[in-house]
Amino acid sequence: MATTKTRKASATKKMTATEATQFDTYSVTNAATVETSFEDCGCEAYIDCFTYNRWKALGYQVQGGQHGVKIPAIKNIEKQTDDGTVETRRLFRYVVVFCRHQVEPVKSPIPSDRPIGELLADLGV
Numbered sequence: 001m002a003t004t005k006t007r008k009a010s011a012t013k014k015m016t017a018t019e020a021t022q023f024d025t026y027s028v029t030n031a032a033t034v035e036t037s038f039e040d041c042g043c044e045a046y047i048d049c050f051t052y053n054r055w056k057a058l059g060y061q062v063q064g065g066q067h068g069v070k071i072p073a074i075k076n077i078e079k080q081t082d083d084g085t086v087e088t089r090r091l092f093r094y095v096v097v098f099c100r101h102q103v104e105p106v107k108s109p110i111p112s113d114r115p116i117g118e119l120l121a122d123l124g125v
């Protein structure tokens with residue numbers, strides 16, 4: 001009997017800009033590590049320093065060649081068990097954070113100096 005193997009699409013939800021600046025927990029140790037690492041520029045943890053994905057959600061891109069600060073983090077993962085209940089597991093991992101001096105706004109593919117009506121007219125819309 002032939003079986004078809006299906007791969008479930010990733011259920012990872014795209015982070016919004018608001019979510020990017022909110023944290024479930026705060027770590028005094030991590031904040032001290034980050035602020036010591038970015039002491040020269042004065043950036044503060046949880047305000048000026050975020051992970052790559054959080055910066056991306058905020059509309060920024062980490063500049064090429066930049067090195068972030070690696071800190072331990074715990075992520076809560078909700079998983080549905082076979083009996084239908086949802087259990088939360090804590091996943092330990094390391095994340096890398098970058099300060100606001102290491103990122104730049106993502107450039108829009110549409111030039112911002114022209115009205116959208118002109119751009120649509122160029123396309124014949």
Ligand SMILES: [Zn+2]
Nearest residue numbers: 041043099101
């Ligand atoms: Zn900085």
